[in-house]
Amino acid sequence: MKRRDLLHRALxxxxxxxxxxxxxCTSMGPARPDGPxxxxxxxxxxxxxxxxxxxxxxxxxxxxYFRARPTVALETSSLLPVEGGDAALHPALRQFRELMxxxxxxxxxxxxxxxxxxxxxxxTEIWATGMTTRPVPAVGWLGxxxxxxxxxxxxxxxxxxxxxxxxxxxxxxxxxxxAHPGALLELAxxxxxxxxxxxxxxxxxxxxxxxxxxxxxxxxxxxxAGSGSRHKYPDTAFGASLxxxxxxxxxxxKCSIFHASLGSFEGGMSFDTHLDQRRTHDALYAELDAALAxxxxxxxxxxxxxxxxxxxxxxxxxxxxENKTGxxxxxxxxxxxxxxxxxxxxxxxxxxxxxxxSAGGLAPTVDFRSIYGSVLRDWLGGAPTSxxxxxxxxxxxxx
Amino acid sequence: xxxxxxxxxxxxxxxxxxxxxxxATARHLARRLAFSSTPELEASLLGASAQDALAELARAGRxxxxxxxxxxxxxxxxxxxxxxxxxxxxxxxxxxxxxTERCAVETGQLEVLLIDELCAGSAPLRGTMTxxxxxxxxxxxxxxxxxxxxxxxxxxxxRYALTSIPSLLRALVLxxxxxxxxxxxxxxxxxxxxxxxxxxxxxWLVGPGQYSEADAEALARALTGWSLEAPPGRSMPSDIxxxxxxxxxxxxxxxxxxxxxxxxxxxxxLGSTGDFDALRALDVLALHPRCAAxxxxxxxxxxxxxxxxxxxxxxxxxxxxxxxxxxxxxxETLVCSDEFGSTASRxxxxxxxxxxxxxACRAMxxxxxxxxxxxxxxxxxxxxxxxxxxxxxxxxxxxxxxxxPAARLAARYRLGEALFGAPxxxxxxxxEVEAGRADSAVVPWMDELxxxxxxxxxxxxxxxxxxxxxxxxxxxxxxxANGTPGLGLARRVVLRLFSTPEFQLA
Numbered sequence: 001m002k003r004r005d006l007l008h009r010a011l012x013x014x015x016x017x018x019x020x021x022x023x024x025c026t027s028m029g030p031a032r033p034d035g036p037x038x039x040x041x042x043x044x045x046x047x048x049x050x051x052x053x054x055x056x057x058x059x060x061x062x063x064x065y066f067r068a069r070p071t072v073a074l075e076t077s078s079l080l081p082v083e084g085g086d087a088a089l090h091p092a093l094r095q096f097r098e099l100m101x102x103x104x105x106x107x108x109x110x111x112x113x114x115x116x117x118x119x120x121x122x123x124t125e126i127w128a129t130g131m132t133t134r135p136v137p138a139v140g141w142l143g144x145x146x147x148x149x150x151x152x153x154x155x156x157x158x159x160x161x162x163x164x165x166x167x168x169x170x171x172x173x174x175x176x177x178x179a180h181p182g183a184l185l186e187l188a189x190x191x192x193x194x195x196x197x198x199x200x201x202x203x204x205x206x207x208x209x210x211x212x213x214x215x216x217x218x219x220x221x222x223x224x225a226g227s228g229s230r231h232k233y234p235d236t237a238f239g240a241s242l243x244x245x246x247x248x249x250x251x252x253x254k255c256s257i258f259h260a261s262l263g264s265f266e267g268g269m270s271f272d273t274h275l276d277q278r279r280t281h282d283a284l285y286a287e288l289d290a291a292l293a294x295x296x297x298x299x300x301x302x303x304x305x306x307x308x309x310x311x312x313x314x315x316x317x318x319x320x321x322e323n324k325t326g327x328x329x330x331x332x333x334x335x336x337x338x339x340x341x342x343x344x345x346x347x348x349x350x351x352x353x354x355x356x357x358s359a360g361g362l363a364p365t366v367d368f369r370s371i372y373g374s375v376l377r378d379w380l381g382g383a384p385t386s387x388x389x390x391x392x393x394x395x396x397x398x399x
Numbered sequence: 400x401x402x403x404x405x406x407x408x409x410x411x412x413x414x415x416x417x418x419x420x421x422x423a424t425a426r427h428l429a430r431r432l433a434f435s436s437t438p439e440l441e442a443s444l445l446g447a448s449a450q451d452a453l454a455e456l457a458r459a460g461r462x463x464x465x466x467x468x469x470x471x472x473x474x475x476x477x478x479x480x481x482x483x484x485x486x487x488x489x490x491x492x493x494x495x496x497x498x499t500e501r502c503a504v505e506t507g508q509l510e511v512l513l514i515d516e517l518c519a520g521s522a523p524l525r526g527t528m529t530x531x532x533x534x535x536x537x538x539x540x541x542x543x544x545x546x547x548x549x550x551x552x553x554x555x556x557x558r559y560a561l562t563s564i565p566s567l568l569r570a571l572v573l574x575x576x577x578x579x580x581x582x583x584x585x586x587x588x589x590x591x592x593x594x595x596x597x598x599x600x601x602x603w604l605v606g607p608g609q610y611s612e613a614d615a616e617a618l619a620r621a622l623t624g625w626s627l628e629a630p631p632g633r634s635m636p637s638d639i640x641x642x643x644x645x646x647x648x649x650x651x652x653x654x655x656x657x658x659x660x661x662x663x664x665x666x667x668x669l670g671s672t673g674d675f676d677a678l679r680a681l682d683v684l685a686l687h688p689r690c691a692a693x694x695x696x697x698x699x700x701x702x703x704x705x706x707x708x709x710x711x712x713x714x715x716x717x718x719x720x721x722x723x724x725x726x727x728x729x730x731e732t733l734v735c736s737d738e739f740g741s742t743a744s745r746x747x748x749x750x751x752x753x754x755x756x757x758x759a760c761r762a763m764x765x766x767x768x769x770x771x772x773x774x775x776x777x778x779x780x781x782x783x784x785x786x787x788x789x790x791x792x793x794x795x796x797x798x799x800x801x802x803x804p805a806a807r808l809a810a811r812y813r814l815g816e817a818l819f820g821a822p823x824x825x826x827x828x829x830x831e832v833e834a835g836r837a838d839s840a841v842v843p844w845m846d847e848l849x850x851x852x853x854x855x856x857x858x859x860x861x862x863x864x865x866x867x868x869x870x871x872x873x874x875x876x877x878x879x880a881n882g883t884p885g886l887g888l889a890r891r892v893v894l895r896l897f898s899t900p901e902f903q904l905a
Contacts (some may be wrong), residue, residue, distance in 0.1 A: 176805060176806055177804040180779055180809065183806075183812065184809045186809070186812065186898070187808075187809040190895070190898055193871060193876075193895075193898075193901065200869075202748075202903075203868060203870055203900050203901065203904070206903055206904075210900060212805060213805060213806060217809070275489075324488055325492055326489075
């Protein structure tokens with residue numbers, strides 16, 4: 001049986017026991033070091049700006065798609081059919097489609113939450129924390145997982161890039177944001193300098209920070225021996241993030257959670273495609289496709305793909321109808337990419353009814369906290385750390 | 400001028416010293432007020448009283464010419480994103496994008512000029528206080544959107560840095576960058592700019608939790624009536640689209656008051672009642688005791704003074720009120736306090752990235768020469784000078800928060816690459832650090848040390864010059880002599896010193 005066939009079975013399963021996620025999506029501690037989920041890794045990818053799921057997985061058999069998007073709609077002949085036949089992938093996602101065909105990738109359309117926010121800032125907070133209520137916690141959903149870590153000392157989560165990855169914000173220094181791996185390597189390669197760190201309180205503090213970075217820098221040093229250079233990662237910050245992640249996994253880093261971002265508001269392109277959407281998507285999807293393909297190849301070759309799960313999130317989806325500037329405006333439900341050796345492959349659900357919109361956006365059919373719950377429990381093997389106020393049924397994404 | 404009282408803390412190693420500056424106290428003062436000590440500065444401070452030293456630094460700050468307007472900043476700003484009824488939507492969006500990119504580039508140039516001024520200018524105390532105010536209410540070019548407004552803002556900070564805090568606030572409240580960033584440009588009595596009032600109370604006046612909702616609402620009403628317009632006499636298109644956002648309707652950067660838009664009713668803010676407009680509200684609030692305490696607390700934090708009993712806080716608050724927020728009086732009180740000179744306050748300030756870079760440049764007597772490199776390095780270590788956190792909605796970090804995330808320490812250690820122009824380890828894509836290609840421009844004191852050739856003496860010379868916190872093992876620096884071929888020994892030792900915790904402190 002192919003993995004994607006398992007999907008249909010899994011989705012037919014009765015709802016799994018609830019109990020660890022709520023309106024306040026509380027978290028779980030990491031797996032026991034000797035448990036069945038030990039050694040598993042999660043790479044969370046942010047598609048910055050609000051990805052248009054209807055351009056990723058195009059409902060090309062639905063005339064209303066073309067009516068709503070007279071200039072933004074993709075030509076049917078260019079699309080990449082996927083199993084089921086009612087929708088097809090963006091033409092730049094060729095290698096991702098191959099991963100799907102091989103049972104190593106999936107897509108979950110219409111992921112979101114009720115009364116979705118269309119503010120980038122607020123939506124990002126919600127996706128990062130798993131909380132729709134205020135006040136917004138400082139700790140992200142994976143940061144809470146890291147805080148409960150009992151598998152190892154030191155840092156268990158790394159996010160790449162200048163932007164703060166709120167999903168990994170922790171309260172116990174178990175995660176770190178790395179924008180400059182070269183600087184970290186240099187630090188790890190030079191011997192400590194402080195002779196009497198306790199002589200001054202601030203020297204003791206800085207010495208502690210340096211020691212922590214040295215430990216993580218050691219992981220990065222080992223990662224330079226990874227095989228990433230033999231794979232064709234895009235020569236971009238996102239490509240570098242995935243290459244570092246793969247090298248770290250391949251060379252046995254104890255870090256179990258990683259975060260990378262594709263697209264930026266600080267210059268360059270983002271998925272906030274109010275303008276010139278097709279050109280932007282061509283570039284961003286090509287970058288995503290190339291990076292994910294290289295990542296998969298490297299970890300398959302290194303025999304770590306079975307232990308790796310890649311999952312994307314984005315601020316929100318976009319409205320069904322195009323705007324007047326060759327793009328689409330903020331909408332509601334979006335789409336989640338999945339990849340990995342044990343992923344439930346294929347498309348998780350049928351195409352949306354484009355006539356059923358609310359203020360132009362698509363209503364969600366999968367609550368994102370259902371996916372988070374599945375990842376935390378089934379993939380990362382955490383234990384509940386607090387009772388939920390309002391549980392959500394799991395949406396399984398792995399076998 | 401008042402005389403500093405002798406230090407009276409019996410546990411303080413300064414006890415018994417007169418008020419004349421010794422080498423240790425002169426260096427301490429220089430690190431805090433002038434970024435770092437230099438041989439020339441130290442020579443001028445030795446034997447002087449603390450207040451004479453401060454007065455001299457302040458005099459230099461007041462008499463040094465302000466940097467002129469750069470050629471790329473126009474005298475009169477013309478809005479490239481003005482939306483007319485006849486505007487094409489796509490063309491307008493393209494104009495906005497182009498204007499945003501231009502603003503980012505020009506603001507970067509402004510940052511480089513500011514860095515150069517701080518590193519090589521003759522007014523380090525003015526620079527220190529400019530950065531103090533920038534750290535409290537910095538602006539972000541991404542929110543302001545025009546380099547002309549950003550330049551005017553920095554100019555005002557420099558101009559008023561050593562005058563009085565109320566006069567600075569009065570100038571800032573009508574600065575175009577303030578009106579744009581806080582959103583009270585075009586403020587109307589029907590929709591008072593509440594968010595602007597909150598930010599001004601939080602960051603300029605009293606701090607979070609020190610005012611009521613009613614105070615914020617009243618200040619919001621006081622902020623109404625002002626808008627940024629074209630200079631008088633300049634003709635403007637008659638078909639400006641009223642449906643456009645404010646940024647698409649702004650015809651210039653000259654503040655103009657429109658009584659029709661102003662809420663002239665009586666307002667009570669922090670206990671004071673009147674029909675305040677923005678200027679009068681700031682005049683009153685800037686002299687409020689809570690505002691005095693706000694600035695007293697922030698000065699203590701900015702200058703890294705340990706004040707265990709709150710005595711300095713009380714003294715500064717009192718002086719602020721007695722001397723109407725006079726900056727020189729506040730600095731004199733601070734510098735002459737027992738707390739400033741105490742052992743606990745020495746080496747307890749984690750330098751901000753700009754303090755670190757500027758202090759190093761001044762101590763080494765090298766202008767950065769590669770301003771863009773330094774700017775890039777600053778960005779890696781924290782918020783950019785003219786791009787305050789959260790698009791200017793938050794103040795700069797302080798103290799240990801400069802190391803959030805902790806990996807910023809690793810970036811700080813690469814300062815030498817920025818200053819000497821070596822290929823940088825910064826950047827996500829850089830895998831290989833290429834050391835040893837730093838330039839070897841003439842730096843006389845380094846070249847003299849290199850000519851000596853004795854590793855121990857080179858290390859001693861570098862430590863003497865760059866003044867790190869105690870605790871560093873000279874043997875470790877001497878080991879740097881074995882690495883980085885192609886560079887002079889003194890430069891190698893300096894590069895190694897930059898990557899130590901000891902150099903992070905002042």
